[in-house]
Amino acid sequence: MRKTILLYGLGLATLATVLKLVEYRYFVRDLSLEVYLAVIASLFTALGVWAGAKLIKKTKIQQPGVDFAIDSKKLEETGISTREYEVLELMAQGHSNQEIADKLFVSLSTIKTHTTNLFSKLDVKRRTQAVQRAKELNLIP
Amino acid sequence: MRKTILLYGLGLATLATVLKLVEYRYFVRDLSLEVYLAVIASLFTALGVWAGAKLIKKTKIQQPGVDFAIDSKKLEETGISTREYEVLELMAQGHSNQEIADKLFVSLSTIKTHTTNLFSKLDVKRRTQAVQRAKELNLIP
DNA sequence: GTCTGCCTCGTACTTAAGTATGATTTTAAT
């Protein structure tokens, strides 16, 4: 954001300098003022398009990263606990129950218990459905 | 897209007209040419920002709806066949192998064969991974 | 014709997933 603004400022300054150098004293008397204005208009329009695009992009790119403190309202509604959610996340990444157990330093049976409760809370039968459902509800990215 | 370009053209025309009306004959002798240029630069920069933002937004919004005739290039690269892709789609929707078999009017064992080949082509071990991978590759929405 | 790739199906097996039940421990709230 600040970088874009800075760059825009730089671009502006550069353009101004160029304009000064190519000054009207050499041009305006040869070409008409209209042409001169058209050139300026074009340059600044281009600069504006560039700056506008940059700004929009910055905000657009930030969203996917930021809109996840997750939908904690829906999370509460479902009654999913902290641990169950962690299991859900790893599940969504395609890990097996055993892998999840290893990552969370608990036993396989613990994970199975969590998944069973999780499925019941999400009202699904299989892990693939659970992942799909969780994404629908914006519980996971 | 065309609408934005049209609007931009209109904006340009309007600005040009305004400039003509407020013509230098009335202004340039009072204010310096630099100030006049600054005004023009500002106006066109603003116009550019607006147009640029519009254009970006249009393309960004179009993407989620349109970017699906699916990425057929990557599909070919993986060597996934038509039938395998159908299985993949249903799999991603959370269906079991039996459900997929019913929907496609083939036997369970056929689906198992497809999934096995599919996993090998996607270089994964489990269906949850397959779905994740396929989404990464933009093979499915 | 022959070959190749795809789709189909079956059987047999191994492994993972999911369910049910019960129990202990931790943690936080009252």
Add this chain to the structure above:
DNA sequence: ATTAAAATCATACTTAAGTACGAGGCAGAC
């Protein structure tokens, strides 16, 4: 201190998923 929810683990079981063959049919390429 009591209670309740969450987290942990185990055992036993059922079902689904995944693997490894083999094999027949079928369409298009050579």
